Amino acid sequence: MARAPIGRQQLLDAARDELVRGNGVMEIAALTRRAGLSTGALYHHFGSKSGLLAAIYDGFYEGLGHAVADAHLPADADWGTRERERTRRFVAYHFADPLAAILLSRTASDPQLTELEAVYIQNMSDNAAANIRRGQQAGQLPAALDADSAAAYVIGGLRHGIAHQLRITPTPTPDQATTRLWHLTAATLGIA
Template sequence: MARAPLGRQQLLDAARAELVAGSGTVDLNALKRRSGLSTGALYHHFGSKAGLLVAIYEEFHAGLVAAIADETIADSIGWGTRERARTRNFVAYHFADPLSELLLGPISTEPEVAELEAAALARIIESAGRNIRTGQQSGELDPAIDPDLAGACVMGALRHGIAEQLRRHPRPSVDEATEGLWRFIAAAVGADRL
């Protein structure tokens, strides 16, 4: 992924650090100090503080989509093995980003971010439905399950499940979190019965 222009990237990096330090809030004076840029630069690149949060969320979501993309997983393996690997990539991505807990928690309630997250989740749910349908066509998943409903239920639960895993102290390992989430997914789509 190409890096943003210098001032824009400085603000993004500084805002990410400030969000982590401020448990989900960004003080403009602290952002100016950390980035070495003026408030005018913020407005030039993002239009507002909300625009900055939107850019951070978009960057996070683009990274997540890349981490769980089909290209990251061997194509020749069965549905269950492939989707377990995708679940692991999903967990590893969230565990590696210190903003994950905040983006799934307090920041997600910001109106601009909530709107983006709803649209992103809708796209992921649609993709999950197609994915489940493919598993049904290959005979690996229960054909009686409504793939679109199952995709919505699984993705909603996965989003809240990862948020729960991120809040735990001590945090489970990537493998432990993956196993817990995978057991739910497999049961929800009937993969544990075939």
């Protein structure tokens, strides 16, 4: 994996910190001070504040995709066991990243970010639908289940469910949240 150019990664790290500290608000002056770089560096590497935020979204969702990839799941397990593990990894990724609560709870005010997030959510739903179809073909999920609708429902439910779990007090452990959310997912998909 190639290293990011000097300054680019500093800005990304500082921007993530500023978003977390500012509860979703990021001031450019505070960001460049924190990064120890000029505003010109931000525009050089990202083109705009929106470009920087898009890079942060990209990093978050690419990391999530890696965390829940098939390569990390038990290959010889039945569909439900494997997908419960995927759900655990999905939840754990969100609980481990302090930016998750902000990304899940805030609507992006920038149309570019709203569109970008919609693309990532659609990709997750498409992948989930293909996965549900594989479970149906294996006879482990009900054949009558509409895979596309179920996938959209599960992905939306997981995202909103995790956001809720991160907001409540006391905050549950990732395992507690996984159990709660898997129960709902299994019921949606007709898994006993």
